[in-house]
Amino acid sequence: MIRLSLPGHGAAPFRVLCIGAHADDIEIGCGGTLLYLKKTLPRLQFHWVVLSTPGPRRHEAECAAERFATGHDKEVVLGNFRDGFLPYSGGEVKDFFEELKSRVNPDLIFTPWHGDAHQDHRVVAELTWNTFRDHLILEYEIPKYDGDMGRPNVFVPLEVPVYEQKIDHLFEAFKSQQTKPWFDRQTFLSLMRLRGMECNAPSGYAEGFHCRKLVL
Numbered sequence: 001m002i003r004l005s006l007p008g009h010g011a012a013p014f015r016v017l018c019i020g021a022h023a024d025d026i027e028i029g030c031g032g033t034l035l036y037l038k039k040t041l042p043r044l045q046f047h048w049v050v051l052s053t054p055g056p057r058r059h060e061a062e063c064a065a066e067r068f069a070t071g072h073d074k075e076v077v078l079g080n081f082r083d084g085f086l087p088y089s090g091g092e093v094k095d096f097f098e099e100l101k102s103r104v105n106p107d108l109i110f111t112p113w114h115g116d117a118h119q120d121h122r123v124v125a126e127l128t129w130n131t132f133r134d135h136l137i138l139e140y141e142i143p144k145y146d147g148d149m150g151r152p153n154v155f156v157p158l159e160v161p162v163y164e165q166k167i168d169h170l171f172e173a174f175k176s177q178q179t180k181p182w183f184d185r186q187t188f189l190s191l192m193r194l195r196g197m198e199c200n201a202p203s204g205y206a207e208g209f210h211c212r213k214l215v216l
Helices: 024-040 057-069 086-103 121-132 162-171 183-196
Strands: 012-023 042-051 073-078 107-114 137-138 152-155 204-211
Touching: 012 024, 012 057, 012 121, 024 042, 024 107, 024 137, 024 152, 024 162, 042 057, 042 086, 057 073, 057 107, 057 137, 057 162, 057 183, 086 121, 107 121, 152 183, 162 183, 183 204
Parallel strands: 012 042, 012 107, 042 073, 107 137
Antiparallel strands: 137 204, 152 204
């Protein structure tokens, strides 16, 4: 297994842009990796962007950003786009991304997988690539009823406290989701266990990502 490291020990902070279509996308898709980066890199700067945060979901998104990016410089941007309708607001969403590009030049971007069955996730992935053309982009996966899990090609092994902490933070922040059958501790553990098996993680747990382009 080939291992790569991120160059995060310079004088400048390592800038991470996290993009989600909905509150909880980022945290489910790459929450463990974000906690790992917090432990590993001395200087981090988070840009936390969620496009659709209606009603109580806005407060939940803020609470989650505090848990997963706490103690570091961060900017939290919460949009008001209608859940499930991002493809039909294409012009406005594109303007949103262009404004984001004018302010943020990240070292690493997390965005949904371009093959995700949810239309909002696909739009966010497409516009991420359309907007940030010369950046390292990792596309995260989100389990759901659609059965659209892919075959990731980048893995981040997670230590024992980290993957448990990820799930604890999910349940602390997203109270409104806990009535949904899929929002279950075993769901999240099972996916991380599968990815951990695929990359032979020492703990047995990992998160998987899709990377289209990587320059060594």
